[in-house]
Structure formats: structure tokens, C-alpha cells
Amino acid sequence: MKNEEYLLVLEAGRVEKNYWKDLWRYRELFYFIAWRDILVRYKQTVIGIAWSIIRPFLTMIVFTLVFGKLAKLPSEGVPYPILVFAAMLPWQFFSNSLSEASNSLIQNASMLTKVYFPRIVVPASSVIVSVVDFFISFVILGLLMAWYGFVPGWRMFSLPLFLLLAFAASFGFSLWLAALNVRYRDFQYVIPFIVQFGLYISPVGFSSSIVPEKWRLLYSLNPMVGVIDGFRWAILGGGTRIYWPGFLLSSTLTFIILVSGFRYFRKTERVLADVI
């Protein structure tokens, strides 16, 4: 019988085994949803694109003034705006992903209760939209470097690796938050707080080298510390040194969050249509 290739057995509590096969089968839908999200975000709107430029740019100016000029923090031998903006890139990516992805399931609730597809597609596509924002900001960084006559070194080529790390961190947290947001609907009030708080406890406005040596390992418990340090190391080159034990700790934590986030999301996914 020709239909055997589509044989599907649904058994209570044992849907798991089809999951990876399904992810592959629904890859086209993933492109489409991501394409939709990008289209919708940039459609109406000159403001859509402008917004993704203005926000990091203004934050960069404020941080340069406050931390660079007023507090006179060290700048690792590069222009302070570039120091800040190199960190702004992954941070903006992270915080955009979080805010978009955490609401994504609820926003798409009507679709989720009407048709089946691997639900992970939805938060994943929100993260993809943030990747697009990331590349737009990256152009700004390029302009900023040209303005200051700053030439990046060979380490720049390792940037994709750190971008991958940033992606892992963003996606991991996004999965956690998207799932928690469905289970506990008032969780959405916590998210802006996490994002805002994170901006100050992560080394965005300053270099993490100002943290005293004995606290560095503890500081690296924040996964974004590893990501941001990696970005600075790759983009700024030269005098920037990376604190490897801390970086490894951060990266391990990122990995744990990604895996646990995925599992928690899977658990929520199975009851999603009943609770959303």
C-alpha cells in the first residue's frame, strides 16, 4: 500500500518518537512562519527598521556617556562607543528574542489550537527575526568602526562561532519563557524585568575586566557574560583578553539552559492546546 510511508501511530504518552522526523518534515513551514514574522515586522514600517537601529544606537550613546565619560571606566584601548556596541549586538539579539519569543505562542494561539505542527517552530521563528535585526545592527557597527578608523583583526572570523553561542543562549531562554508564559499567564510581567535587569548585570556598558579577579568565575554564571566577552574578543581584537574559565562556565550553562529549555518546552507542547 503506497500510504505506508506516511504510517503514523499515535499512542497516549508516546508521541515522542515521531518528533524529530516531524521537525524535518515541517521545515518548510518553519521557513514560511519565519518569513511571515520578518515580513510583518518590516512591512508597515519604515519605523520597523529605524527602530532596530535607533534603540541600540541611543543605548550606546547613553552608556558611553555614563560609563565612559562620567565613570571613566577603562576601554581596553578601543574607542568606548565601539566597546559598548560590540556588546550591544549580542545583548540586543538576546533581549529581542526573549521579548518576542515569550509572547509568540500566545499570539499564535488560534493557529496552535487549529492545526498540528511542531510548536517549536513558533518561538524559533521569533528568534530568527531577531537575527535579522542583528544583521542590521551589525551594519551600524561597521559604520561606527569606519568612523573611528578602527580595523578589526583576524579574530573577526571567529565571530560566527560566538553568534552561534548567542543564538543558543537566546533560544534556550526563549524556550523556557515561551513555555512558562503559556503555563502561567502572569509570567509575562516578569519578562521586561528580566530584560532590563539583565542589561545592567551583563557587561554591556563596561568591560568585564573591571570585575575583580576573584569574582570573575561567579560573574560568569550569567551566560551572557560568556557571549559578550566572546563578541568583544572577536570584534575588538588586540588587547582584549578572554577569561577562559569563566567563558567555559558560561558556555556550559548556556548549553544546559538550551537542553533543559527544549525539554521543558516539549513537556508544555504536549498539553499546549489544552491550556492555551
Place this chain on the structure above:
Amino acid sequence: MSAIIQVEKIGKKYILSHQRQSYYALRDVMADSVKRWGRKIIHPLASRRDPDPTHEEFWALKDVSFEINQGDRVGIIGRNGAGKSTLLKILSRITESTRGRVTLRGRVASLLEVGTGFHPELTGRENVYLNGAILGMSKANIKRKFDEIVAFAEVEKFLDTPVKRYSSGMYVRLAFAVAAHLEPEILIIDEVLAVGDAQFQKKCLGKMGEVGKEGRTVLFVSHNMTAIQNLCTNAIVLKNGRILTTTADVQNAVETYLSDVGTIKEISLVERKDRQGEGKILITGFKMFDNQGEEIYSLISGQTVEFRIYYECVNNQKPKNVSVGIGISALTGQFLTLLSNEMTQKTFGAIPQKGYCTCKIDKLPLAPMIISVNLIVRQNDIIQDWIQNAASITIEGGDYYGTGRVTPSTHSGFLIEQTWHSHGMSDVS
């Protein structure tokens, strides 16, 4: 031949929580755990397995098993809450069953709503691709069928307009057009034909019939019994989460469903909350009597019947200019006739504060069927009380024409006194 869909003893349990909103909030979780802590401190010996009074188990489906062969068009019927939608959701994998096993031998496309995933900001063209992908079509496939879809929907001119500017008719047509061009082996449809204008509905029904003839398997939920009878080759009747019948005799299944619906309306009219009107006069009861004055509960074609509508006026008034109506419809929703004092005589000049109005029919001209009765009371053209589906009444076959022959149940509709003659014509021309 092995069945294309095989359902073995599936069940779906929901936990109903009273007291609470539809969703769970973190603060509730915190408050609950604090409460539980408190209780533990006060009654340290109380058993931990104290059942939570705010939670209640509810089986939306229980022990449901059936098999469907390739090419069958199966109508799933049942009252609201019988578990139809839950069944469709399990088959289309939106939700997981709590128990049991489902085997599907083919690609499934589910159409529980037209236009799932349509985004108002996107253009018609973009939405066709998006919606097609959501319903499980591949990009190449959508591309190939694109022109066909657009032609079916009749929206060629508006392809590059955002769908938020579409009229609702265009929107529905486009959405259905995408769905109609799916090519899954198994198609699951939930009441989507209830949308669109009559002409488009007809087109959709035609398309569905075609789909079935192409050897695809269709599962179809509807309250429209006519559509079920026309489209389906098999039927499954659900009641309270269990299967009442599975049969290839659709006619019979529809009757089972209808008679099931017919026996349920026993809630007294006084307690009905779903009534409309100003409420100065309230309908309190509806009864039927035969010509001996005995109360009867079902009717026979051709019999004499007196309907009584009991009422009560609030505020001690004695209302004037009152009209009373009994609307009769078939259970398929088709309106049949209105019995009304205003139409046939004139309104009641003044009625006592509490009492009943009667309406007598000497020879009931309705063929065997189940009718649904709406009751309405108006005063000076203002609706005072209006109860939809106040009663469902079974009409049994009777000797209407006085010929000793009982009208068969297949001849549902009206019975009309008639005279027949035969005439010869001499062949002169």
C-alpha cells in the same frame, strides 16, 4: 484491506478547575502552595491525598474505537459537548489522547477553521502560501496550484492587497480555496461549511463531494444533517464522549441522533435562562392535550391536538393586546411554520394575570419527524418572552388521509388534503 484510520480505545481526560479563570497564573500557584502549607501546619495529621475540591476530572472521550476504510466519507454527529471536536483534535494531533492508540495510514490535513494562520497585514498572495504551508502543502505544490486556487476564490484583482482590506466574503472564499486544494489522503473538516454565502457554500459542497470521489477519506463534523446525508457514506454518532452507533446507514444514524436530541429537553421552561424579551409576561410551561383532554407527549399525524402555553405576568398587571406564537421547525434547522393568534384571528384584548392560551389543530398536517418548538409572547409588538427550542416533539406516522395507510417516515414534511382523478382523452385531433 487494513483500515486507513484505526482508533483503539482512546480516551481524553480534562481536569476541570472551578473557582479559577481559564488559565493558570503564577500567583495562584504561589497562593495555593502557601495555603497547603498552612493547612499542613494546622492539621499535621491530615492525609496528604486530600482530593482538591476545586478540581474535577472530566472525560471528554472514553473508550472510543472505530475503523475507517479508505475512500469513506464519515459524518461525525452528536450534540454539543459529545466529544466531536475532541475526537477531531486527537486525530489531527492538536492534542494528545490520555489513553488508547490511533493508527493513521496517510497524510492528514485538518480543517477545523477556514483561514488558520491568515495574517491581516499580508497580501492575498502571501497568505495563500502561508496558509497552504500551515495546512501541510509543500511550496512546490502551492506554486503549481496557485492559479487554480485564485480562480476558485475569485479574487484575482486583489491578490496584492492586504487581506485586512478584503470583505469577509472574499476572505472566506480565499481561505476555503486554499483548503479545497489540499491533497491529503485523510481530510478532517469541522463545520467549516457554515461560512460564506449560499452560492459559495454550494460550490464548497460540490468540491467536497469531488474530493470524496477521488478516493480520499473525509471526516466531517456538522450540525447540518442535510449536508451529512448528502455527503457522507458512513456515520458515527457520539454521545457524552462515547460512541452510540457506527454505521454505513447514514439515514439511520441521523435519526438516532435526532431522537436522542428529542428526548433531552426536559428542563422546565421556568428555569430556562436562554430567553429573550422584556419579561413582563413569562412563559412558564408548554403542554399538549388530545381531544379527550388527556395530556400527550408525542403526536400522531392527523390527530387533534391542543397546545397550551402557560404564562404568568409580573407586577400584577393584566396585559392587553397580547400575541402568542408557536414556531415550528425541523431539527435540521429548517423553519416550517408559525402558529399565531395575531395572524389567524387577532391579538388577545386582555388576558388574566396568570393562565394559559390554547391553540387547537383539528388535524395535524405534519408527517413523521421530530419538530422543535419556539415560543414567543409579544405585547403591543414588543417581545416579552421568547424561548428558542422550548420543546422537541416526536411526530409519529398516522392515518392522516383516513385511508387506513400510515405515512412512512421517509416522507417527512407536510401532509396536504388532495384530490386525484384520472381522465381519459379520446384520440381525436
